[in-house]
Amino acid sequence: MEEVLKVSALLYFKQALGRQEYESCAQLAATARELGAQQGEIDEAIAAHLRGDQVGAPHEAKQPVNRLRALKEEY
Numbered sequence: 001m002e003e004v005l006k007v008s009a010l011l012y013f014k015q016a017l018g019r020q021e022y023e024s025c026a027q028l029a030a031t032a033r034e035l036g037a038q039q040g041e042i043d044e045a046i047a048a049h050l051r052g053d054q055v056g057a058p059h060e061a062k063q064p065v066n067r068l069r070a071l072k073e074e075y
Contacts, residue, residue, distance in 0.1 A: 006035040010045060017049040 009032035016024040029042050 002036055006032060006037050009035050010037055010041060013042065014045045014049070017045065 009028065013025060013028040013032055016022075016028055032042060033039070
């Protein structure tokens with residue numbers, strides 16, 4: 001059950017990145033960590049977003065990349 005919760009939290013984090021809901025990302029990342037996500041999993045979600053592998057992302061060009069890099073450094 002804990003694995004399902006962790007994966008769900010990571011998915012919500014990835015979706016928030018994809019929808020550019022950066023205000024939610026800090027809380028979602030913290031929740032994912034509380035449920036057992038490793039920092040590397042969160043880093044990979046951010047890296048995937050920067051590469052354009054977004055979950056639930058708009059079909060527009062990636063923006064703002066500098067803000068995402070700041071998020072990566074913060075988490």
